[in-house]
Amino acid sequence: MTRGAAARAVELTKIYGQGEARVTALAGVTVSFHAGELTAIMGPSGSGKSTLMHCVAGLDTASSGKSWIGDTELSALSDDALTILRRDRVGFVFQAFNLLPTLTAIENIVLPLDLAGRKPDPAHADAIIDAIGLRDRLHHRPGQLSGGQQQRVACARALITKPDVIFADEPTGALDSRSSAELLSLLRRSVDELRQTVVMVTHDPAAAAYADRVLFLADGQIVGELLKPDADSILDRMRDLEHRAVTV
Amino acid sequence: MLRAVLRDMRAHPGRMAMTLVAIVLGVGFVVATWVVSDSAAETVSSGSSRSDVAVQVTGEELTPETVSELRALPGVTKAQGVAFGYSALVGKDGKISGYSFPDMGGTAWDSSERFSLVSGRAPATDKEVALEEASASDAGVGVGESARLLNGDGSSRDATVVGIYTYRRLSVDESTPVAAFDPATAKQTLGEKYSWIELTGTDATAIAKAIAGLGLDAKTGVELKADRERAATSEAEFARNFLLAFAGVALLAGMFVIANTFTMLVAQRSRHFALLRAVGARRGQVRRAIIAEAAVLGLIGSTIGAALGVGLGWLAMTLIRTTGETIVFAVSPLAILIGYLVGVVVTVVAAYGSARRGSAIAPVAALRADASLPRRSIVLRTVAGAIFITGGVAAVIATSGTPLSKMERAVGMGGALIAWLGVLFLAPLLASAFLKPLSKVARSATSRLAVRNAIRDPLRTAATASALMIGLALVTSFATVSSSVEEVMTKTVKNDLPAQTLAVQPVQAWFDLPEAVIERVKGMSPKDSVATPVQGGVRVTLPGHELRGQTWTAVEPAAIGTVLTPPIKEGRWDLKGGFAVSTELADEFGLKVGTQLTLHFEEAAPITAPVTGIYPDSYVMRGVVLNKELLPAGLKGYPLGVFVKGGDQSKLTAALADRPDVVVRDRDGLIAAQTEPIRLALGIISALLGAAVVIAVFGVVNTLALSVLERTREIGVFRAVGATRKLVRSSVRWESIVIASYGGVLGIGVGVLLGAVMQHVILTQPIFSLTVPWLLVGGALAGMVVVGVVAALWPARRAARTDVLAAIATA
Structure with a gap:
């Protein structure tokens, strides 16, 4: 089975600071995120997993190397073009504070379309609202929703534009275990049922176990990969990585 | 604790900048007011003051003989008669220029300190003249050019300007002559009667004593100087109080800005304060720290403000310097001290509320990620606002009748001001009430977001808008009063004069209308097409009353209804059958048609006749109106103008081209x-x-900048999900426009209503007979949109520059 890449990067490096304070966050990463898959990126703190995601998603610019969303190469784009690319072809779920507090849940969900001046496709919107299970809370403000509900709204917002790829940065980081499970199965279902592509950064093996593929990062490089993982094998690999980090 | 505060301030200079602007401007205004009034007083009393006169002699008949007589007195070294006469400078438009008093407009040049040459030299022949500086610049003539001067008899002559002078007064009530002639010419044109005689000598007191024996009045130079200083001080004080009222308004607006800023700063640092509390700072310590911060800010602001005020004062003095004086610039320590006092007190008082709230935060809040102060309740404000508005409106309604006593006027005005205060209290509630529907109609995501952000914290928006409202409400109310007064004036003039009637009047209202002009216009016009109303003072008696200090107006009976068409309220215009009296007079003394009145003129036989008509507000008529033909011979009265019906304005103007002292107006x-x-x-x-x-x-800028800072994370999310920088900018700009427009609508609304009450109590018109100054209202609303756009420039740019990653990554 040949799968196209929803997003990919070649020889991506990212260096912060200069001289003494110079930190290499990404040291030449080449990676491809397959369409229709849930990919998890794992690694110890400071391994560069968030930086990788930010660079591929067009939130940050790499020091060198190239990255693509679909066929669009990002380094050539202006700030406005990147913004519109994010609006139309990328979805985001952050760890917390995802929503604009003055907008209601439904307004938050359709915000990317609103910004583009487009109307949502009713059937699609309906499907998403059913998927997140918050039909009766659509007109509530984020302040009136629980953390888990807020994250599901963020998820719906990411799905509404049928993006090339959804990036989730520690989406369960601020949630209890039950809400986490709800959110992760929502992400899983968007891949299985809505044919979306999801890239998720996490440090939680239980979350990564929902993925089709897990990439391990350490010191700015990809150091491993697991296909069809389960929590135990992920945990083993992680322990391995941290041990290595300590001995270095 | 104080050190922690100061260090904190030093670390974040930006957030203080806008607060400083409010303090600096307010203090600057106050200090400038003080500097201007001090300098003005000082200028009059010292710099341009004369010291060359030992004694000034005044009296009925001062002639060259009196001068010789005085010169012979022991101790007198020099005696100089000062003559004045009619002279007026004709400007480029062929009319008398400037604001002079032509009757005392010309004088004889002498070498005393009266004159100080700015340029050129003293006049020496009858073809030369020296002009007063401000008048010359008004008329647009300089040294070497030819100036046209009007004489008392209506003739005029041309002379070459050889000198420009500034004039120094000796006594308080002296007017400034516009032209000085050489002594020989002056003797011819102005005559040989003196207004006063100036003596130079060694022992002023002794000389003054000797003069008192001659039946003349004498004042020593020292006494005159004291008089001048007294007058200058009281004038300066009046000006100061006038200006301080406006400075007070500016400070009030400033207080709203400062209070609002501190509220935001304290809210943003609530976690910091909670941390201080958690490590052991007592409530009082936190509160004092915030107050100390305000005091330091007040001190810094006052320092800059005082410097600004001194600069502004100097600028104002330089600009006012048209009276031809030599300006003395005085900065008293009091002015600076008051500036500091005002700056620090205003800042501390404004910050007190937020200091209390900031210190009330629970230490445990330091442990929460989203530490925030509890929302302030607006219940108390709403109740207070409702009470104030109800009470104020009730007071206004209770006094809305038309004849108004002094007490009723005060109650009505007070009620309006209290209701205004009520609106200030209700501003947060009104903000949510008015702006919520707006968020429903807002179409685009950005504008909806902008409106929602604007009502997110109604207290903040209301405080920002209230600062705007204060200034705008006052401007609008004054404009409403002024347009109402204009409307009334226009109406009375239109009532009194048909459109075809022309008026020949002196150039300035306080000039006399020359008899020659009156006669000439009369001679040029058909009989009964001319009215020449005159006025004077008289004592009026009627059965049971004696009315002193009344005005009479005398007019040709034939002119009424043709040349002049004043309305009548009761009875009719029948001057042949009796008097017409004003409604005011009739109301006050119960005069009715048929009441017998007697006019007792000062040096003529009294006239008795019945009242035949009562007239409402009139432009021409005042007091008791009588038939001009019945006016006792020798009683001239003060002419109001010559009114001609059916004349041709340009022809009449051309016919009077040789009279620079009168104008023809339609x-x-x-x-x-x-x-x-x-x-x-x-x-x-x-x-x-x-x-x-x-x-x-600046308050709007401040609110926006701090709000943007608070919403960094939100803006980051907004950007991440696809808002371009342009959209972020436009969302902040819309928010700014919403806030400014809210302040504008509130200010204009309050201003028009306040103006309605003001014109009611001033003009005794019904409240809703006001004239709304639409042009100003429209301009102010448009101006508020501009203010919104301008105020958002910097905050919007900051918001657009928000680093998406930094905003969302810092959890």
């Missing part, structure tokens, strides 16, 4: 001449209130 011209001073006054008041508006605009 009805519209007359109305314009009447209303111009009101517009001028309104212009000055609006400019002075402008400071309050400027401060409020």
Whole structure:
């Protein structure tokens, strides 16, 4: 089975600071995120997993190397073009504070379309609202929703534009275990049922176990990969990585 | 603790900048006011003051003989008679220029300290003249050019300007002559009677004593100087109080800005304060720290403000310097001290509320990620606002009848002001009430977001808008009063004069209308097409009453209904059958048609006749109107002008081209001449209130900048999900426009209503017979949109620059 890449990067490096304070966050990463898959990126703190995601998603610019969303190469784009690319072809779920507090849940969900001046496709919107299970809370403000509900709204917002790829940065980081499970199965279902592509950064093996593929990062490089993982094998690999980090 | 505060302030200079602007402008205004009034007083009493006169002699008949007589007195070294006479400078437009008093417009040049040459030299022949500096610049003539001067008899002559001088007064009530002639010419044109005689000598007191024996009045130079200083001080004090009222308004607007800023700063640092509390700071310590911060800010602001005030004061003095004086610039320590006092007290008082709230935060809040102060309740405000508005409106309604006593006027005005205070209290509630529907109709995501952000914290939006409202409400209310007064004036003039009637009047209202002009116009016009009303003072008696200090107006009976068409309320215009009296007079003394009145003139036989008509407000008529033919011979009265029906304005103007002292006005011209001073006054008041508006605009900038800072994370999310920088900018700009427009609508609404009450109590018109100054209202609303756009420039740019990653990554 040949799968196209929803997003990919070649020889991506990212260096912060200069001289003494110079930190290499990404040291030449080449990676491809397959369409229709849930990919998890794992690694110890400071391994560069968030930086990788930010660079591929067009939130940050790499020091060198190239990255693509679909066929669009990002380094050539202006700030406005990147913004519109994010609006139309990328979805985001952050760890917390995802929503604009003055907008209601439904307004938050359709915000990317609103910004583009487009109307949502009713059937699609309906499907998403059913998927997140918050039909009766659509007109509530984020302040009136629980953390888990807020994250599901963020998820719906990411799905509404049928993006090339959804990036989730520690989406369960601020949630209890039950809400986490709800959110992760929502992400899983968007891949299985809505044919979306999801890239998720996490440090939680239980979350990564929902993925089709897990990439391990350490010191700015990809150091491993697991296909069809389960929590135990992920945990083993992680322990391995941290041990290595300590001995270095 | 204080050190922690100071260090904190030093670390974040930006957030203090806008607060500083409010303090600096307010203090600057106060200090400038003080500097200007001090300098003005000082200028009059010292710099341009004369010291060359030992004694000034005044009296009925002062002639060259009196001068010789005085010169012979022991101790007198020099005696100089000072003569004045009619002379007026004709400007480029062929009319008398400037604001002089032509009757005392010419004088004889002498070598005393009266004159100080600015350029050129003293006049030496009858073809030469020296002119007063301000008048010369008004008329647009300089040294070497030819100037046309009007003589008392209506003739005029040309002379070469050889010198420009500034004039120094000796006594308080002296007017400034515009032209000085050489002594020989002066003797011819002005005559040989002196207004006063100036003596130089060694022992002023002894000389004054000797003069008292001659039946003349004498004042020593020392006494005169004291008089001048007294007058200058009281004038300066009046000006100071006037200006301080406006400075007070600016400071009030500033307080709103400062209070609002501190509220935001404290809210943003609530976690910091909670941390201080958690490590052991007592409530009082936190509160004092915030107050100390305010005091330090007040001190810094006052220092800059005082410097600004001194600069502004100097600028103002330089600009006022048209009277031809040599300016003395005085900065008293009191002025600076008051500036500091005002700056620190205003800042501390404004910050007190937020200091209390900031210190009330629970230490445990330091442990929460989203530490925030509890929302302030608006219940108390709402109740207070409702009570104030109800009470104020009730007071206004209770006094809305038309004849108004002094007490009723005060109650009505007080009620209006209290209701205004109520609106200030209710501003947060009104903000949510008015702006919520707006968020429903807002179409685009950005504008909806902007409106929602604007009502997110109604207290903050209301405080920001209230600062704007204060200045705007006052400007609008004054404009409403002025347009209502203009409307009334226009109406009375239109009532009194048909459109075809022309008026020949002196160039300035306080000039005399020469008899020769009256006769000439009469001679040029058909009989009964001319009215020459005159006025004077008289004592009026009627059965049971004696009315002193009344005015009479005498007019040709034939002119009524043709040349002049004053309305009548009761009875009819029948001057042949008796008097007409004003409604005011009739109401006050219960006069009715048929009441017998007797006019007792000072040096003529009394006239008795019944009242035949009662007339309402009139432009020409005042007091008791009588038949001009019945006016006792020798009683001339003060002419109001010559009114001609059916004349041709350009022909009449051409016929009077040789009279620079009179103008021919048609009805519209007359109305314009009447209303111009009101517009001028309104212009000055609006400019002075402008400071309050400027401060409020900085308040909008401040609120936006701090809000943007607070919402960094939100803006990051907004950007991440696809808002371009342009959209972020436009969302902040819309928010700014919403806040500014809210302040504008509130200010204009309150201003028009306040103006309605003001014109009611001033003009005794019904409240809703006001004239709304639509032009100003429209301009102010448009101006508020501009203010919104301008105020958002910097905050919007900051918001657009928000680093998406930094905003969302810092959890």
